[in-house]
Amino acid sequence: MDFKDSDTIPGPRTEDRLPQTAQAAVKIVIVGGFGVGKTTMVGSVSEIRPLTTEETMTQAGIGVDDNFGSDTKTATTVAMDFGRISITEKLVLYLFGTPGQERFWFLWNGLFEGALGAVVLIDTRRLEVSFDVIGRLEERGVPFVVAVNSFPDAPRYPIEELRQALDLPPEIPIVECDARRRASSRDTLMTLMRFLHSLAMTGALT
Amino acid sequence: MTPPQRQRRYPKPPPAPRQPLKEGERRNPERMFVVGGDGGARADLDLVTLIVASADPPPSATPEQTALLRLCTAPLSVAELSAYLNLPFSVVTVVLTEMLADELVEAHKPLVRQSVADRSLLEAVMHGLQRL
Numbered sequence: 001m002d003f004k005d006s007d008t009i010p011g012p013r014t015e016d017r018l019p020q021t022a023q024a025a026v027k028i029v030i031v032g033g034f035g036v037g038k039t040t041m042v043g044s045v046s047e048i049r050p051l052t053t054e055e056t057m058t059q060a061g062i063g064v065d066d067n068f069g070s071d072t073k074t075a076t077t078v079a080m081d082f083g084r085i086s087i088t089e090k091l092v093l094y095l096f097g098t099p100g101q102e103r104f105w106f107l108w109n110g111l112f113e114g115a116l117g118a119v120v121l122i123d124t125r126r127l128e129v130s131f132d133v134i135g136r137l138e139e140r141g142v143p144f145v146v147a148v149n150s151f152p153d154a155p156r157y158p159i160e161e162l163r164q165a166l167d168l169p170p171e172i173p174i175v176e177c178d179a180r181r182r183a184s185s186r187d188t189l190m191t192l193m194r195f196l197h198s199l200a201m202t203g204a205l206t
Numbered sequence: 207m208t209p210p211q212r213q214r215r216y217p218k219p220p221p222a223p224r225q226p227l228k229e230g231e232r233r234n235p236e237r238m239f240v241v242g243g244d245g246g247a248r249a250d251l252d253l254v255t256l257i258v259a260s261a262d263p264p265p266s267a268t269p270e271q272t273a274l275l276r277l278c279t280a281p282l283s284v285a286e287l288s289a290y291l292n293l294p295f296s297v298v299t300v301v302l303t304e305m306l307a308d309e310l311v312e313a314h315k316p317l318v319r320q321s322v323a324d325r326s327l328l329e330a331v332m333h334g335l336q337r338l
Contacts, residue, residue, distance in 0.1 A: 010290055012282065022280075077294075084283075190335055
């Protein structure tokens with residue numbers, strides 16, 4: 001693709017355009033460690049080819065400033081893949097795949113707070129990488145479900161053993177999924193939606 | 207038989223100074239961030255705020271504004287604008303803040319999780335997912 005001429009700025013393909021009636025959007029965040037299948041899950045249910053948005057986060061005052069007087073700052077670029085599902089002609093759902101081990105994500109204003117909820121995608125070969133993100137979601141009161149992306153060579157644990165290892169209360173759903181399959185990824189999102197709905201019914205959503 | 211030949215390396219020459227442009231000639235812009243406005247408050251824009259153009263690009267429009275207006279003739283989220291324009295999210299929000307003030311675009315706020323749960327919204331999303 002060529003950026004040299006301003007007439008060729010890439011945009012959505014005709015079939016990727018939203019109807020003029022689209023009025024509002026909601027978002028769900030899929031969070032998990034590197035290589036756990038977040039982008040795969042986004043791609044398997046998205047109606048558009050997954051896109052990437054990025055943000056530059058500048059950190060000031062980390063560690064000892066050994067470059068006193070200079071203008072250097074630590075800048076980190078974080079990128080996140082996302083997809084889209086049209087719910088009705090007025091409502092659009094966006095899915096963001098976010099690396100959970102990056103604490104920068106929690107500096108992205110409203111990424112989690114504005115979301116309907118989150119899916120924590122875990123790999124049983126590296127369960128511990130999900131510990132931190134689960135804690136952060138709990139701290140912020142973001143409702144979430146846990147989905148075990150079933151890799152063929154990964155150890156399989158009974159759900160209750162996982163629940164114990166992750167120290168999750170009994171009401172938080174834990175499901176197995178195959179992020180490559182559309183139906184399986186959709187069912188995982190449905191599990192989250194049913195969970196959110198049950199929270200709404202009991203008035204526990206704060 | 208000829209042995210493989212190493213390519214000798216040389217120190218990179220310093221970049222040639224730019225030639226002044228001739229009359230009417232246009233230089234291709236490098237990736238650039240135009241940070242407009244007065245550095246003041248930014249519009250409250252979410253990744254999934256939907257943006258739709260409400261005017262044609264005025265003659266005074268910057269290249270970013272023109273590109274953005276072309277993209278959002280149909281509604282598009284700020285995240286999609288960031289992706290298609292290959293600009294960081296915060297840069298897009300700066301450009302959009304000015305465009306909102308100039309009424310070149312309209313923004314539709316996202317529906318966020320409320321303290322009073324919106325069950326009908328959750329049900330609408332569930333019905334939409336079931337059709338996938």
